[in-house]
Amino acid sequence: MTSLITIAAQYTAERKSAEVTDWAARIGWVVGLLIFIALVYWLMRQGWKWRGSLQSGLPELPTAPGDPGEPRLTMTGRYHGSTTAGQWLDRIVAHGLGVRSRAGLTLTDAGLDVVRPGAASFFIPRDALREARLDKGIAGKVLAEGGLLIVTWEHGGTLVDSGFRSERAAEHNDWVTTLNHLISTTEGAR
The missing domain is CATH 2.30.29.30 (Pleckstrin-homology domain (PH domain)/Phosphotyrosine-binding domain (PTB))
Structure with a gap:
């Protein structure tokens, strides 16, 4: 019984994750991901602006008259x-x-x-x-x-x-x- 506990303790001690030693690579990946997200957002914004410029032929929206009457x-x-x-x-x-x-x-x-x-x-x-x-x-x-x-x-x-x-x-x-x-x-x- 004692040997089983010893084996289990050794097994769990060996299952620890490795220490992070390459901080530069991790930081590089995080910065790259943030740049990618910013690029996608910028492209979406440009698409919205482009669609608006294609529809620029629409006249200004009408505004309500001073006295529109009784609400139905x-x-x-x-x-x-x-x-x-x-x-x-x-x-x-x-x-x-x-x-x-x-x-x-x-x-x-x-x-x-x-x-x-x-x-x-x-x-x-x-x-x-x-x-x-x-x-x-x-x-x-x-x-x-x-x-x-x-x-x-x-x-x-x-x-x-x-x-x-x-x-x-x-x-x-x-x-x-x-x-x-x-x-x-x-x-x-x-």
Whole structure:
């Protein structure tokens, strides 16, 4: 029995890791890894800027009128981004449309006011609204079927899909119905 304990003690004593003796090589690997991470971040940033310059033809975002009228619907939640209509992965980054943020939406007879704390707020005039629907994804954000409210609108001759998610997902159906009704009455008046 004593010999087994002695053998076990010797075995565990031999299993120690080797002392680190080549500090220069370890430091070199750490510095190399940090440089690689910085390079990848810089390339991602350059890609974002490049995409923004490609989309620089989009005009400035409209702002809400002084008196937009009585709110038909209001919603708080998240803005998940905008894409070229029908192309759910073609993110639009010009004028801050690519920045995800919290959002407050207010629908009036004048249009849809999107207030984004910490990001550029914008207004979608009533005559620019084209469609509202429920979908499952936009610009890299995928949720359960019907988890996103997608509003299609025209801006500078380009059809844009903007994705929103309410804090209370049950509101989405009311928004789709009300927006599509507002759009159909606007098209009838044209």
